[in-house]
Amino acid sequence: MxxxxxxxxxxxxxxxxxxxxxxxxxxxxxLGRDVKIDGPTSRRFRNMLLVAFGQKKMFSxxxxxxxxxxxxxxxxxxxxxxxxxxxxxxxxxxxxxxxxxxxxxxxxxxxxxxxxxxxxxxxxxxxxxxxxxxxxxxxxxxxxxxxxxxxxxxxxxxxxxxxxxxxxxxxxxxxxxxxxxxxxxxxxxxxxxxxxxxxxxxxxxxxxxxxxxxxxxxxxxxxxxxxxxxxSKHLHIFMAFPNTWFARLQPAGYISNMPVVTREVKSMLGLPIEEPGTNEPPGRFGAKDVNDLPWTSLMAAYACTECGRCTSECPANITGKKLSPRKIMMDTRDRLEEVGRNLQNGGNGLDDGKSLLDHYITREEINACTSCNACVEACPVLINPLEIILELRRYVVMEESGAPASWNAMFQNLETNFAPWKFSAADRFNWAKD
Amino acid sequence: MNIPTLSELTARGETPEILFWVGCAGSYDDRYKRVTRAFAKILIAAEIKFAVLGPEESCTGDPARRAGNEFLFQMQAMNNIQILNGYGVKKIVTACPHCFNTLKNEYPELGGHYEVIHHSEFLQQLINEGRIKLTDTTAYKGKKITYHDSCYLGRANGVYEAPRAVIEALDADLAEMKRSKTRGLCCGAGGAQMFKDAEKGNKEINIERTEEALNTGAQTIAVACPFCMTMMTDGVKAKEKEQQIKVKDLAELIAEAQGLA
CATH class of the missing domain: 1.20.950 (Fumarate Reductase Cytochrome B subunit)
Structure with missing residues (x-):
């Protein structure tokens, strides 16, 4: 008894x-940003069944x-x-x-x-x-x-x-x-x-x-x-399931749209805006901290078991650059846990003078990414480190105008010549003349 | 060359079968202009009714979006979509995987819905349909060719077989690199890296990839992307192998085998 x-x-x-x-x-x-989960449920179910339950991607x-x-x-x-x-x-x-x-x-x-x-x-x-x-x-x-x-x-x-x-x-x-x-x-x-x-x-x-x-x-x-x-990283035994369920279904090359920007660009060009914006003040462009990321990216950070297949396939990492996709996920989780502890102790939560960008992930790291999707392809539980990198880049460029100088030059060329190089738009069709 | 623009055709009341989206590299980069011309010659020889936008074309916005400049991307995209929709474009073929990806995957959300085909897929289709006649296959028959997967074609969009089918149509000996298809190594230029120096490291990515290509013993490195073309060509030069090893786009290989070069 x-x-x-x-x-x-x-x-x-x-x-x-x-x-x-x-x-x-x-x-x-x-804490993460809301994100639209679309696409057929049958495909999500299939992903979860094959990838999480069936371990399909492990077997590469x-x-x-x-x-x-x-x-x-x-x-x-x-x-x-x-x-x-x-x-x-x-x-x-x-x-x-x-x-x-x-x-x-x-x-x-x-x-x-x-x-x-x-x-x-x-x-x-x-x-x-x-x-x-x-x-x-x-x-x-x-x-x-x-x-x-x-x-x-x-x-x-x-x-x-x-x-x-x-x-x-x-x-x-x-x-x-x-x-x-x-x-x-x-x-x-x-x-x-x-x-x-x-x-x-x-x-x-x-x-x-x-x-x-x-x-x-x-x-x-x-x-x-x-x-x-x-x-622990071992949390993947549970998180792998929701993570594969919520994994993006679009082709890997697709980058998510920013509807806030679409509305702005449409109004600049005088085009009709189908979905008028709400009165909510717009959040940050891109991500500086974890709350700017889609919640699915945050969930993914808990699903990462630090196996490092992503990093071992990353062309930047292979050639000695600081970028490691695994570190992106580990940093995201570490920052999340830190914010969680802050909140639990009645602290300031996100406003503790730190942020994911700079205190955890440096600009040198995100600037090294070739967006080649090797990390995404390598992940056995469909984590997408590239999504986080791109959101951080968006913040640096759109909130801080802090892109590397040569990217700023490329932007300028695009604005003036409609090409990333300094060539006149009038010469675009010259290839047919030679 | 006499290449019709969409505005000329429209003025004559004609509609082309396809729009050939040339892309910035295809329009301005001296090396890739040769690919553009080769592909145009193939289209003409196959009697495809096509047109280009010519001076009306502008960057899809891919490098801006990948560098993080969403405003600039959407400005470019919206302008392009207005032009494309204005002409009622239905089907687009492009030799650039970056344009391909953006037009195909990212324009629909902004109102641009087109059937978008990469030139490797289009070439395969034309070969299968017998619209491309390879009269001079001796140039590559039995020769070793290695194919470098473009990330934006392969992993980004799952196009792995079409480029290989095109090479096999040349009766060539396709030699795969250690890392290929889903595990293919990037050339180092994607994600707007083309437009800046690499971050500090101990090696350039294109050198790593070029070494892998050279290890196959192939005399020809086939590519299907303008950025890969630049990176691999530079890699071969850095290895001082430009006399022995040629980097060529699929369209150039086919044009040669058709006797169009």
Whole structure:
């Protein structure tokens, strides 16, 4: 009974913390500008199904995709077991499904164990890729101490959680022999039974302790991990789904229109304006801070797991420029979290004397972008760093007239000669004469 | 060359099959003017009834928009749309992927609705329909050609196959670079980079790409974009290979094989 109460309190405690984090995150996302979500729902559904659920884009690089797929399937399937954990914890039962499912329970448990081992192996492979092989994309400039530690914490936590399952099952199997009245049979579990010889020498009371400890460790581990995830890059496991759903459906080359500008240009040219503007004062042109960005870009920042495929494909980054599309997403999230903390502490929120542009992302970075869409193409969860870069450029040019001098010269040529170069408009047709 | 303008045709009460949108590079850049002429010759040989805007054409606004100057972009766009709609233009062909992208994807929202085709797609179509006759394929038969994907054609609009089909029509040996199609490396000129110096780094993007092209062992680097043309040509020069390696647009390759060059 005490265990049940403890379990209920633990569950409630974590639920409260988790809820607070979810509220906080959605609050920061809603700081973003409203954006029209159009296009057929069927295509959005398809994107979510293929890209998030089906991991389609991951497989452009097979090795990480394969191991990632093991962890992903492991996560989906092993969490079914968490359902039994929760029922057992609340009802004070032990393996409540075992007697009902009989032989099928054995099959299920063996599948879970196989996946636990697969996850374990995959996590070890990933740790080696990061820390021993030191793949360049995990060590580039923006991968400072915290992002590197975050990745390792996630992998090690997953390994430890999987070990807890296996250890719990091993102890359980011994106890099934010793006290069958309390421990319903699970049948032979292929992987954890390997651990049986290690534990067999211990007393029953110690094994009960081991089993209970591993059980509590696993369930608290899962709950604590769920909270940790909200602070971590690992949040992609949830955010990948909405992000692929809301991903833009237009061809990648399309840049979103600014209706405010359209109204202004139309009135300058004396053209009829179909959609008259509201009386709202126009916001900033482009983006200086996170609240100037569309909310979808902010959500995308939470969906980024810092894999760095974007950066490893970026022509500017490859040739040593400061720009890294991954850093654009990491900076956006860092700024968002900062604003969120400000707001939560009753501070000034956005008006803290800082902004996304300049305090996080420099002009040198955004000026280096060739808008080639390599980063967009590379992202396994359809994040679009280019959208943020363009909004920042819009702010620099339209609010500050701060473009690089040669761009200003190009603008001037466009205004006077209707071409980006200094050639007379009258000479435009000369190519046919030569 | 005798190239009809849309205003002349309209004055005669005629309507062309297509409008050939030349673009600024195609109009002013000495190297790309040769591509414009090659493509015009192909159109004439294929007996396509086409016209150009001539002096009435102006920049689509692409570099302004990508640099962040939305006002300037929309001014350009609105003016162009007024002219195009004034003539009742329905179908546009252009050799510039940047113009292609802007006309096709960004003008509709501002009131300009046209069928927009890139010249690589149009060439493929004409070859398939037998309207282009490749009389002299000896020039490239079995020769290695590598194709550099333009970002605004490839990733931006998913046109990967048409340019390759055009090269294959020459009986050439198409040698792919390490990074191609969806993973093709940019030449370095997109996003208005054409109009400024690169930011500080340890290498120019076009050199990185040119090295990749040279590694294929191809004698010809085929491009389908005026900016790529400039960047790759400069890259080949920087590598002092301009004697051995030629950078050519698809239209030039076809015009040569038709004996029009």
């Amino acid at each position: 005490i265990q049940q109460i403890l379990f209920l309190l633990t569950l409630l405690g974590f639920a409260i913390i988790l809820r607070k984090r979810i509220v906080q995150i959605s609050r920061t996302i809603r 690089r097979f090795i990480p995709a394969f191991f990632h797929f093991l962890i992903y399937i492991g996560f989906l399937v092993i969490n079914i077991e968490a359902l039994e954990f929760i029922i057992d914890g609340l009802a004070g039962t032990h393996r409540i499904f075992a007697p009902y499912l009989g032989g099928f329970y054995t099959v299920l448990m063996n599948v879970f164990e196989f996946l636990a081992v697969a996850v374990l192996v995959a996590c070890v492979v990933f740790l080696i890729r990061r820390n021993v092989l030191k793949l360049p994309r995990f060590w580039s400039a923006e991968m400072t101490a915290w992002p590197r530690l975050d990745a390792n914490i996630i992998l090690i936590t997953e390994i430890v959680l999987m070990l807890a399952i296996l250890k719990m099952n091993a102890a359980d199997q011994i106890l099934q022999h010793r006290e069958p009245q309390h421990y319903p049979s699970t049948g032979k579990l292929m992987f954890s039974s390997i651990l049986i010889p290690v534990l067999e020498g211990y007393s029953t009371s110690f094994l009960i302790f081991v089993e209970r400890f591993a059980w509590w460790f696993h369930i608290i581990g899962i709950l604590a991990f769920a909270v940790y995830i909200t602070y």
